[in-house]
Amino acid sequence: MSDGQRVHMGPVRVAVIAASSQVRASLQMLVEANPALGFVGSAADAETLVDCLAGSVPDVVVADIEPDASDPLKTLFALGHVLPALVLLSDDPDNDGILDVLPADAAAILPRNAMPGEIVASIEAVAAGLCVLSPDILARLLAGRKPSRQTASGEPFEALTLREIEVLAMLADGLGNKEIARQLDISDNTVKFHLSSIFGKLGATNRTEAVMLGMRYGLVMV
Incomplete structure (x- = not known):
């Protein structure tokens, strides 16, 4: 859990990482359709997103990547003193090792087929400093x-x-x-x-x- 609630003045700034351009577009549309969220950029991998953000740190990163890509994610999460929260979409959200590679203290772990409403709710939850985990985890x-x-x-x-x-x-x-x-x-x-x-x-x-x-x-x- 995070040390305290995150305070946002205005929409929650959300960035997206996904290898598939179709997935990136779908997640961008999902974010932009919610007035409480603000889309700030997307990329196929963490390194490219870092370049796109040009030093800016989003409030939440939605990542449709495998947990073993955690090293680039940690690079992204080292951008500033205030760490972005993470919503991780995975084929195996109940994987025993998935918790070991999460670089964020506020995080959500969801299956890749999660409903749009579940993803939005998770974004809002982690932006408030909460964690969203399956019953098994x-x-x-x-x-x-x-x-x-x-x-x-x-x-x-x-x-x-x-x-x-x-x-x-x-x-x-x-x-x-x-x-x-x-x-x-x-x-x-x-x-x-x-x-x-x-x-x-x-x-x-x-x-x-x-x-x-x-x-x-x-x-x-x-």
Whole structure:
């Protein structure tokens, strides 16, 4: 979260980064159609946008690029003392590593097929210093910030369900989310939900740690 609310005198100044000229045009039209927003420029990549802005820092950057393009984004975000907020459009908004590459403290992560109203609402939210995250990402953030909950004997404070133990056993076998979903006949999102719950209950921060803790507590055998 940001340190405080951002104050804007006039429309929120929005810049756009997208490799597709059609996407740039669509996002520009979306911004220009909202009187609370002001379009300040667009480019196919962060470096070009920096040149186009000529030292000016927008309030919000809407970026339709992959998270691994974060280094150029960080260059853009280093333009001034007041960092622009970020609305990131991604094919995989629930990707585990996406949070690690965000250069902004106020940010929204949306799927590329997000509705126009969702994008506008996210722009306004991050301009106010808020974050917009999916339930899956929020659950993982909360799970990662919880201390390890254990009894004095070292056992987990909260027991895993039978399904969570199944998922944990499959993690121990090295299966990925899609394979777990296929074997259990559940959706990928349901697998992610189970993983978030497992991480929170065990006090784990990643898959390997969850398996190690599961072995320690006798929940899985490898």
